[in-house]
Amino acid sequence: METVSVDFFENNAPLVVPYLSQDFTEALKERIRNQSRLSMVRADADASFSGRITGYTINPTAVQGNDRAGLNRLTITVSVKYTNTATPSLNFEESFSRFKDFSTNAGPIQSQEQQLIKDINAMLTEDIFNRAFANW
Template identity: 70%
Template structure:
């Protein structure tokens, strides 16, 4: 009986120990990293949307702020993000055949070029492009009325990809 209780206790301890390693945010920030800086991502896309630069930069800051305990600096953080928006385009992806040929489904695509510098562990630094898209229809409402929500969704996807690449090594 004692042997069974001992085995059960050991199994429970191993299970609890394994759960302690996992992080719900998926982050593994370098030991000693205390600060982060995020420069304004300039919009160099051929099609310029005035709010995109600021909204993307703020979305990245919010992602880092909510998933880490790093303190923000204007420049030269232990983790430093810089970059630019290189593409913003809208293309039809499904043609609707009726009296008039029109796009039944369109795709908004945003691409950002990111330079991440990790001063604590320089081998984890990278420079990479990230692209995400969102499909939408203009049958029910005009693109202009959907644009901000689409940008917000794509920014959320992009910032998740960037966060995971920088802090979770995905």
């Protein structure tokens, strides 16, 4: 295997963050560039990733006084299709989900959201990379 392509991951989650698709797609490309010797191409690759962002939710995880959330959880779910033309038995299509807890005591979600997304994207891309290339 020498080449890989990563299609743009559209955001089909009910709650849409405008930059999430671009950030996730670039994070996956960056993970592959940094952890493999594969060349990134647009088409006709030996392996390819496609999919969409299917979930983006914020839920309370710990309640404090006055029915306020002491901790909240941001969860992102991505549906991924991996195609390996060299070894089709390694192909998969599955969902990956990761979360990060945060406190509103540190400021409103808007002030923390970009860093939370970056952290979750790092976890998601690691899971996806390992699933595709480490055969776990």
